[in-house]
Amino acid sequence: MSPLLEAEQAVLGAVLLDPGQLRQLDWLAPEHFHRPVHRALFAAVRKLHANGHAALAADTSVPLSWVTDTVAEAGRHVRGLTASHAHSLISACPRPGHAPVYGRMVLEGAIHRSVTAHAIRLHQAARADALQGDVEGSLRCADMLREVLSDLARRWGTEPRPVDPGTPPAPTPSAAPPSGWATGAEEEQVLLGVLAERPKGMEEVVGWLRPADFADPARGEVYRCLGALHHRGEPIDRITLLWEAQRRGLLADGTLSRDQLAAICDGVGPGSAEWLGEQVMRSSVTRTAAASARAIRALAENEALAPGRLINHALHALSPLDEVRTRWQAANGRPAPNPPAALPSGPPSAQVHAALARSASRPISPPSAPSGSAASSAAVRPPSRGHG
Template sequence: MTHPELVLRAEQAVIGAALRDRQRLDDIAYLTPDRMAHPTHRALMAALIESRTSAPTASAAHLPELIAQRTAISGANADYLRRLADAAPQPRNIASYARMVQEAAVRRDLALHVDRLRTTAPGLRGPDPVLDRLAQAMRRTEQTVPVARINEPAPAPYEPRARTSGEQEVRVDVRLERQDAVLAELLQHPEQVREVGSWLYPEVFEEGPRREVYEAIVVVAERGEPVDQLTVEWEVYQQDPQAYEVTVEVNVEERPDYLARLAATAVVVGTAIDLSGEMMADDIRTKLATDFANTADVTARTPAAEPKTSLDVRTTTPTVRVEPAPLLQPPPVQQTPTIQPNVRP
């Protein structure tokens, strides 16, 4: 299922983007007001769609007052609608937010059908084991479906949890600060994802939220969707709904929203490439040092590798004895005959 808070944020992103640029509703003509989970959002969405024909010339500055008058919802006045518009991400990304809303609505419909089947035929197992397992999974997670009643107040516009004054910060090491800087730039400047994501593998990041956020950024970018705080957090939740905690401990008492902190971190465009190269170099050096240490430890512990004090090598094959070649002697010197004189007495 989908986290209720993320569903409300996606619906507010759609409404806020439409308030800032009403022409963007053409990009999400398939999204009808009944797909919204909260009744306030359903009424606001219907009023926005209707205003395109009843007040086509209304400007974005005057639109909050117009929608507030038509809906007359307690708590959803013009100031509330302006806060929705200010908190909304980029209007050009409205199609991605609408896809999230539609996905959550489909999951709610599935959960509703599962509940009806369970009520009409309790304990009856279906003939298809795959569908049976799907129904069981839906039952386990259906309590997270956001179901709002008509008398519920309008949900407050999303605001990242800010630190309170006096909180004691915990300094993280340089390695983690470098990882946070890379993630902050990729989140704020998604055009860097295509180059960095092609060679920077996720294992370079610390296991946990940092690695999950990087993997989500790469997946969202590969799908061709806009990379921002909401789309990345939605993808992080889809990766592991049971362990959904996009937070990193940076102070003693509380854990502010990690993605919001990354989105507000001051970065220099282009530093992600340099920092990523340094991270990979450090990771490779660490792995090489670990592999060398493990190899040396295994070699030292292997009895066969220990040197022997004496070697007793015996061979059973007879050794052929090779006689050395005789030394070459110089040729004999020929004796010159001595001629004796023939002396007669």
């Protein structure tokens, strides 16, 4: 039996033995339990507690009706539940007074499961958008995942903020997409040809399109060369582009070849740089969403990762998608959505009051004051308080 299952049994056994423990578990919800029967039982005790069951008024032993009524209420939602199962939960609880600790174990398991499920959903939405030429599903799932992370942070008692895990648990967004992924390679090739043939098109895309938005790193480097020539105000054609690639060492290290550059410059056809750039950006959004989803899922499947760190690392894994999303909105002439409101956080009010007291203006000693006046001036200074 897994430790998580034992924790679920223990917290249920604790509230069946001592209904008063529910007052310390208001942050725990039925959906945080993994097993359906456990979810039904916890929902039942919460309902009976809210309705003022007679067991709550017991001064000594808890009446048997508390257990039988709980089983009857839970049995309306799951099948096969008997009183013997409830008594087995009671026997599985070592200490009813440890219910809050058992509850945090249950919540920790729920956090990992919930983050994993939403990461899978985000990846599926990104895959569907890539095949359909859309991004809205990916962005909706990303927003939902962010809201879930904020809610889980509130329940866990931590401040949701992006924190770099140090070593990426999954490939970066610029990594090659999985096999069968719609990459938009044709649009990338045509866009580079249009920009090489009609350099004025750079003005239409340079503000929001980046080399990392190209699925093929080699084509991304060609775009970087075009951007460098445009930035310096130098002419752009097949020769200058080849020269810039050579100066950057792209020919020497095998990133590009003369034939690849010739195919880009000579294979140009009609096309709008802005429209083609938007297609490349759309592919970049879905690809980045999928990479963020893979990174978050890898984090969530690490059972050794504490919930607070998991939440903050997952928020950091969404940061590349936020950056690409902002540029996607700019490419379409739409303002980026307002960032989600931060959860209320900050030091306790007593610490705020102490900080304001220390910040208050102090009387200035007159120039003629004796040297010993420093001590008297310090006497009126509000005492410092530690930030425990």
